[in-house]
Amino acid sequence: MPKCEKCCGNCGLCGELVLSEGEITLLQKLGQIPFLPVARRTDNPDPVYMEDSEYSDAEYTNILLCLEKRGLISIDFDQPLKGAYGKAYDPYPIRGSFALTAKGQAVLDILEIQGTED
Numbered sequence: 001m002p003k004c005e006k007c008c009g010n011c012g013l014c015g016e017l018v019l020s021e022g023e024i025t026l027l028q029k030l031g032q033i034p035f036l037p038v039a040r041r042t043d044n045p046d047p048v049y050m051e052d053s054e055y056s057d058a059e060y061t062n063i064l065l066c067l068e069k070r071g072l073i074s075i076d077f078d079q080p081l082k083g084a085y086g087k088a089y090d091p092y093p094i095r096g097s098f099a100l101t102a103k104g105q106a107v108l109d110i111l112e113i114q115g116t117e118d
Helices: 021-032 056-069 102-114
Strands: 036-041 046-050 073-076 092-102
Touching: 021 056, 021 073, 021 092, 021 102, 046 056, 056 073, 092 102
Parallel strands: none
Antiparallel strands: 036 046, 036 092, 073 092
């Protein structure tokens, strides 16, 4: 399949979606748990995810932003998850959740069928 030579994984020209290991890991987690908690500060719009420690907080923020930009997840700060925020979230007063979009579910289905290339 020809590539556009500037593939960011989201242009649609080359038909190829390139995901990082962290993005794949989080998509797979959403395949098991449909809604996960997210939070942010009042003075910073960046989402914070603190349920896992495989990656740093900054890496999880980047993963969430990339997945959202690609249309694979939806982050909703109007939909907090009752009882899902431990003490680590105390500095983040704005709470919400994120979930797979239809496109994200389709990508996850393909990953489960075809696997990932190393």
